[in-house]
Amino acid sequence: MSYTTVEQSVADGSPIELYRFAQGTRHWCYTSSQLPVDHLSETYAPRTLTRGAIEQANEIHRNGLEITLPRDDPLGTLFLAAPPEGIVSVTIYRRHRADPEFITYWKGRVSAARFSGATVQLKCEPIATSLKRVGLRARYQLLCRHVLYSPSCGALRERFRVDGIVSSLGGTQLTVAAAATAADGYFTAGMLSAGVGLRMITAHSGSSLTLAAPLIGLAVGDAVSLLAGCDHSLGQCASRFDNLDQFGGFPFIPVKNPFTGDAIV
Numbered sequence: 558m559s560y561t562t563v564e565q566s567v568a569d570g571s572p573i574e575l576y577r578f579a580q581g582t583r584h585w586c587y588t589s590s591q592l593p594v595d596h597l598s599e600t601y602a603p604r605t606l607t608r609g610a611i612e613q614a615n616e617i618h619r620n621g622l623e624i625t626l627p628r629d630d631p632l633g634t635l636f637l638a639a640p641p642e643g644i645v646s647v648t649i650y651r652r653h654r655a656d657p658e659f660i661t662y663w664k665g666r667v668s669a670a671r672f673s674g675a676t677v678q679l680k681c682e683p684i685a686t687s688l689k690r691v692g693l694r695a696r697y698q699l700l701c702r703h704v705l706y707s708p709s710c711g712a713l714r715e716r717f718r719v720d721g722i723v724s725s726l727g728g729t730q731l732t733v734a735a736a737a738t739a740a741d742g743y744f745t746a747g748m749l750s751a752g753v754g755l756r757m758i759t760a761h762s763g764s765s766l767t768l769a770a771p772l773i774g775l776a777v778g779d780a781v782s783l784l785a786g787c788d789h790s791l792g793q794c795a796s797r798f799d800n801l802d803q804f805g806g807f808p809f810i811p812v813k814n815p816f817t818g819d820a821i822v
Contacts, residue, residue: 574662575601575650576624578632580643580754585632596650596659604630608649611663622647622663622681633677635754636670639770642748642755647681695805700789703805705746711803717785719744726777729759729768736783737764743797746786751775758786 575596578585587604588594594601609623624647626633635641644666651662669680695702703710721735736744744761753774760767766783775781787793791808795801 571654573652573654575659576604576606577601577648577650578645578667579648580635580641580645620683620685621668622665622683624679624681625676626679628672628675628677630677633670633672633679634773636667636677636679637672637773640670642757647679697807697810699806699808699810701787701791701794701805702789703803705787705789706784709803709805710800712787712798712800714784717747717798719783721781721783723775723777723779723781724764726775728771731766731768731775732764733766733781733783734764736761736766739785743785744783746788747784748786750782750784751779753779758783761786 572589573594574589575594576587576589577599578587584599586599586601587606588601589604589606590601591603593603605627607625611622612620632645635645646666647664648661649663650659652659663683665681665683665686667679668682671678671680701710706712706714719735719739721733723731723733725732739761741762744758744766747758747761749756749758749766749768749772751772754772756772757769758766759769785797787798789806791801791804791806794804
């Protein structure tokens with residue numbers, strides 16, 4: 558029998574759902590089944606989880622979904638200190654035990670997390686909400702409008718990356734000896750990348766770094782990569798990145814407002 562036939566039947570349905578969460582190259586695969594399930598060359602492990610009802614409303618914001626997991630789940634710890642850098646996507650596959658065909662049942666992304674007792678509730682929004690994002694964001698402004706290392710920026714990550722080892726760690730403060738090879742402030746507004754995730758660097762002095770939020774799972778001895786930061790000014794674009802051809806600001810905007818001042822008469 559096909560999926561639709563079983564789904565619409567009165568008593569034959571016995572659904573199995575697969576939940577695939579992904580962030581970049583990392584992924585977490587869970588199933589509501591009592592046994593592991595293989596799908597598209599990935600194994601989905603049994604996990605205690607629940608989800609809310611999936612609605613089909615005319616208003617996009619009402620089509621959200623809440624998925625509840627144990628508080629100590631590796632996916633939940635991503636949101637423990639602060640939201641992770643980058644989008645965590647969600648794909649739900651579904652089939653019935655009498656039918657081997659999996660269908661893509663729901664797609665979206667995790668927009669927020671709420672911890673309550675022994676559980677964490679992941680608030681998810683459907684993929685259609687991406688249509689609400691701002692399209693044109695270029696502005697007539699002094700500073701560069703481009704995201705650092707984006708195609709519009711053109712700066713190459715590998716040219717401004719320094720690899721090192723974490724020698725001490727406490728909350729948002731950590732020490733990486735390799736950071737001292739660059740001038741103070743070189744990594745401010747840059748990124749720290751580790752196997753457990755990414756964090757923005759808010760301060761850099763010598764070998765000391767301050768992160769925007771703790772990076773759960775990072776430990777002393779871990780290898781990290783540091784990316785230079787940028788204040789989006791014309792001067793830093795030239796001196797640090799030699800990238801003036803790609804500068805996205807308008808540094809010669811007159812600073813005097815022609816509509817203010819003393820009257821002529």
